[in-house]
Amino acid sequence: MTADNDVPPIVEMRGITIRFPGVLALDGVDFTLRPGEVHSLMGENGAGKSTLIKALTGVYSIDSGTIVVGGERRAFATAADAQEAGISTVYQEVNLCENLTVGENVMLGHEPRVGGVIDWRATHEAATHHLDSLGLRIDPRSRLSSHSIAIQQLVAISRAMVLESKVLVLDEPTSSLDRGEVERLFDVIRGLRDKGVAILFVSHFLEQVYEISDRITVLRNxxxxxxxxxxxxxxDALVTKMIGRELDDLATLSSSAHRDIDRTGTPVVKASGLGKRGILEPADLEVYPGEVVGLAGLLGSGRTELVRLLYGADRADEGSMEIHGQHAKVHSPRHAIDHRIAFSSENRREEGLVPDLTVAENIVLGMQARQGWVRRLGKAESDAVVHGWIEALGVRPANPHALVGNLSGGNQQKVLLARWLATAPELLVLDEPTRGIDVGAKADIQRKVSELSADGLAVVFISSELEEVLRLAQRIAVMRDRRKIGELESADVDIDGLIDYIANEGEGSAA
Amino acid sequence: MNRIYKHRLFWPVLSLLVLIVVNTIARPQFIEITLQDGRLYGALIDILRNSAPLMLVALGMTIVIATRGIDLSVGAVMAVSGAVALTIIDRSGSPGAVGTVFVAVIVAILVSLVLGAWNGFLVSVLKIQPIIATLVLMLAGRGVALLITGGFITTVNSEPFAFIASGYVLLLPVAFFISIAAIAAVALVERRTALGVLTESVGINPEASRLAGVRSRGIIWGAYMVSGTLAGAAGVIYASNIKAADANAAGLFIELYAILAVVLGGTSLAGGKFSIAGTVIGVFIIQTLESTILFLGVPSAQSPVFFAVVVVVVVVAQSQRMRGAIARVGDAFRKQDAPERDDEKVEVAR
Structure with a gap:
């Protein structure tokens, strides 16, 4: 314990209430943050973590309650106001300008100037210095968009440090980072904490929370x-507080991985030598009815690239596909949908949701798109579909007229899953469907996938969490460096074996 | 109930009502409508009649803006359409025949449809930014119109053609019925089919829509074709009104007024959600404002300033911040009546 109760708090929030149309997002919440502590905010999706952070940082205005920062009562109208007052935020989804350089992003608004003109040399030197302090050795003159999400995340944190903030808010900063990068981040966080910076940390990884936190505040609903x-x-006490019930749902799912799959018939989808120059080396993939095929590999290993070619989201320049044994061309998502393939992107915000439309409109979008614009889905049919899936997946709030942009991440993911399941697909491709969502929603989604595949649905499942892949998939295709390096029966391996395979198998045996 | 001010059409409707009230106070005969020879006359009737070209153009603009686009070429399309119609009537042997006028109008509108399709091709297939793609035709269109008329202002004397803009049916101007028909057609097609919601989806998140299987190319292309067609019809009404094809004056700056009408009606230029009712009200606001300028006898040199001032006031009153401030004042009043916080729960349950 590095923080004690005698230190006057830097942030005191009392009785914070925020309402969205149809949603009471926060209901009289108190929150206290002290200098020199790492304080974790815990809760399931929809518990109000992100909303509380956005109330603090001026993104949302509060309907009632008080916010005291550094002894002064404040009401930030904009995120810039909050930043001015020393509160910096790094969000779950990187919030930087992709078309600017790394250095410009780090120093934006704080560029050293000579007589009113930006001194670019000094700017890039300063940026390099700040990046170095995070152990990030990249060219500050390179474009931000040329780097992986993980690097962009670290750049975002460097930027927060440039602002010399007294409060650093980290909303799911580690969801795209690998182990080494997380360690590096934690070293930096500890360094900042020891300098007296108050750190508000949000993560779904329990180990990380216990590794770094001094204090935990739990929210629910x-x-x-x-x-x-x-x-x-x-x-266990924390998990119980978060979900309000004992949970060992995840354990009961393990059986699905060991179900026997009949692979003597025709596969639902058979891709042969599917590839795209510079994106993915030609790869084969077969998925049989009722089978869950997991794609394992590190970030950037080609998992996403492979399924995007499979779905026609990107156009393959070599290889061929057979669907139910028939040659098929899948050059666009429309073709894929006509062949009853559904694809839920890892990038919820950019490639999944239509935020200003309602939950109901988002759910029926896939069905309506397939049916064409001329014949609108009947109200009765649409209501039945929407209510059915809201019920089946436990979308909260269970209000079909709520704007989907106002829902929490886990519930948005459920809405997307509902959109695809409503189209009655024969092959369901899920790219990181459980990333950044809580245990409860994760269990709901895994259970549904498991049930549907038992009923004959073919599934391709991508997840960075190997345990999840091992639990759900009967067969695992392993990817590395934009190449498929092999396939494993998940009954034959455990998690260590899989990690070893990803790291070492197939060296030098490239086709 | 007292949440009426949160309705998205509250401010546009209020602005329109205020304009009418101000006019009526200034000169009570503004509100008067008289019946003469089986026709209704009055300032309000004039507004219904004169707003027809802007109404058609603004309806098309609404759909284009919903797709994240913009159509700057509508004024030029109006000029081309007028030129085509007038040239056909002028060169025909019987300019006064209904058949001639019918053919002229149909051909003019078809040509406009083709121009809209050209815009849509540039935007949806070649992926040229809408402002640039439609700028091409905006600049070239009037030249094309001049080419068609041979560089002159073609005038015709054709009873049936003049009837389109100046005629009366069932007490009311024909042009008003054309407006109503266009509003009804667009509203029906957008809202009774799934086109409206798919258009919004494409406007809000094009990539998500593509991955969901929405044929966004067709939807965007179609939006420009609708815009072109409606602009063509507007061009016919305009030409009918002056009984001439004036390639330089027809539809001049109408693209800007149409964009203004769409925005006044509460549709965001960022695309996505759109409101046809809002656009209709936006058009009436603009047309009433034009009448106000005439009616109050604002000297013509100062009328643009007057117009601009009123527009600024209306736009500011509708801005998010201003609405928020007004809503907070309203909430403060209501909280004095009911100091307990408990009613919040009830709202959520609803």
């Missing part, structure tokens, strides 16, 4: 459950 020093809150 928009209300405060409690604030606890980390030493007084064991993990």
């Amino acid at each position: 928009g209300a405060l459950v409690g604030e606890h020093p980390i030493a007084e809150l064991p993990r």
Whole structure:
């Protein structure tokens, strides 16, 4: 425990209430942040974590309650106001200008100037210095968009450091980082904490929360459950507080991986030598009815690239596909949909949601697109589909007229899953469907996938969490460096074996 | 109930009502409507009649803007359409025949449809930014119109053609019925089919829509074709009104007024959600404002300034910040009546 209760808090939020149309997002929540502590905000999706952060940082205006920062009562009208007052935020989804250079992003608004003109040499030197302090050795003159999400995330954190903030808010900063990058980030966080910076940390990774936090505040359904020093809150107690019930749902799913699949018939989809120059080396993939094929590999290994070619989201320049044994051309998502292939992108915000439309409109979008614009889905049919899937997947709030942009990440993911399931697909491709969502929603989604595949649906499942892949998939295709390096029966391997395969198998045996 | 001010059409409707009230106070005969020879006359009737060209153009613009686009060429398309119609009537042996006028109007509108399709091709297939793609025709269109008329202002004396803009049916101007028909057609096609929601989806998130299987190319292409067609019809009404094809004056700056009408009606230029009712009200606001300028006798040199001032006031009153401020004032009043917080729960349950 590095923080004690005698230090006057830097942030005090009292009775914060925020309403969205149809949603009470926060209901009289208190939150206290002290200098020199790492304070984790925990809760399921929809618990109100992101909303509380956005209330603090001026993104949302609060309907009632008070916010005191550094002893002064504040009401930030914009994120810039909050930044001015020393509160910096790094969001889950990187919020930088992709078309600017790394250096410009890091220093934006704080460029050294000579007589009113930006001194670019000094700007890039300063940027390099800040990047170095994170152990990030990249050219500050390179375009941000040329780097992976993980690097962009670290750039975002470098930027927060340039602002010399007293409060650093990290909303799911580690969801796209690998182990080494997380360690590096944590070193930096500890360094900042020891300098007296107050850090508000949000993550779904329990290990990371316990590794880095001094204190935990738990929210549930928009209300405060409690604030606890980390030493007084064991993990099972935390999980119980978060979900309000004991949970061992995940354990009961393990059976699905060991179901026997009949691979003597025709595969639902058979891709042969599917590839695209500079994107993916030619790869084969077969998926049989009722089978879950997992794609395992590191970020950027070609998992996403392969399924995008499979779906026609990107156009393959070599290889061929057979669907139910018939040669098929899948050059666009429309073709894929006509062949009853559904694809849920890993990039919810950019490639999945239509945020200003309602939950209902988002769910029926896939069906309506397939049916064409002339014949609108009947109200009765549409209502039945929407209510059915809201019920089946447990979307919260269960209000079909809520704007989907106002839902939490996990519920948005459920809406997207509903959109695709409503089209009655024969092959369902899910790219990171459980990333950045809580245990409860994750269990709901895994259970549904498991059930549907037992009923004959073919599934391709991508996840960075190998345990999840091993639990759901009967067969695992392993990717590395934009190449498929092999396939494993998941009954034959455990997690260590899989990690070893990803790291070492197939060296030098490239076709 | 007292949440009426949160309705998205509240401010546009209020602005329109305020304009009418101000006019009526200034000169009470503004509101008067008289019946003469089986026709209704009055300032309000004039507004219904004169707004027809802008109404058609603004309806098309609404759909284009919903797709994240913009159509700057509508004024030029109006000029081409007028030139085509007038040239056909002028060169025919019987300019006064209904058949001639019918053919002229149909051909003019078809030509406009082709021009709209050209815009749509540039935007949806070649992926040229809409402002650039439609700028091409905006600049070239009037030249084409001049080419068609041979560089002159073609005038005709054709009873049936003049009837389009100046005629009366069932007490009301024909042009008004054309407006109503266009509004009804667009509203029916957008809202009774799935076109409206798919258009919004494409406008809000094009990539998500593509991956969801929406044929966004066809939807965007179609939007420009609708815009071109409606602009063509507007060009016919305009030409009918002056009984001439004036390639330089027809539809001049109408693209800007149409964009203004769409925005006044509450549709965002960022694309996505659109409101046809809002656009209709936006058009009436602009047309009433034009009448106000005439009616109050604002000297013509100062009328653009007057127009601009009123537009600024209306736009500011409709801005998010201003609405938020007004809503907060309203909430403060209501909270004095009911100091307990409990009613919030009830709202959520609803």
